[in-house]
Amino acid sequence: MSTAATRSTKSQQINFRATDRQVAVLRRAAAAADRTLTDFVLDSAVERAEMMLADRRWFSVTGEQWDEFVALLDAPLPSTKFQELKARRDPFADE
Numbered sequence: 001m002s003t004a005a006t007r008s009t010k011s012q013q014i015n016f017r018a019t020d021r022q023v024a025v026l027r028r029a030a031a032a033a034d035r036t037l038t039d040f041v042l043d044s045a046v047e048r049a050e051m052m053l054a055d056r057r058w059f060s061v062t063g064e065q066w067d068e069f070v071a072l073l074d075a076p077l078p079s080t081k082f083q084e085l086k087a088r089r090d091p092f093a094d095e
Contacts (some may be wrong), residue, residue: 030040077083
């Protein structure tokens with residue numbers, strides 16, 4: 001299937017200004033990724049936007065749900081594999 005056939009129809013236009021350096025870097029990166037400049041910039045911007053929005057989500061729970069969540073966190077681990085993992089030497093610890 002061709003790339004054109006898999007793309008969704010784009011109905012909105014976004015215009016913005018950039019420095020010569022910014023454009024050059026974006027063009028080089030797009031070429032390295034074998035993407036058009038537009039696709040590269042849009043995909044990068046959407047990915048960053050999704051990450052930012054995911055970090056800002058609020059989750060509401062009732063008092064009962066919160067108590068259940070805390071109880072699950074405080075409960076013993078369900079498998080000996082977790083205890084074995086916890087007992088292993090930390091390769092990143094300064095000893």
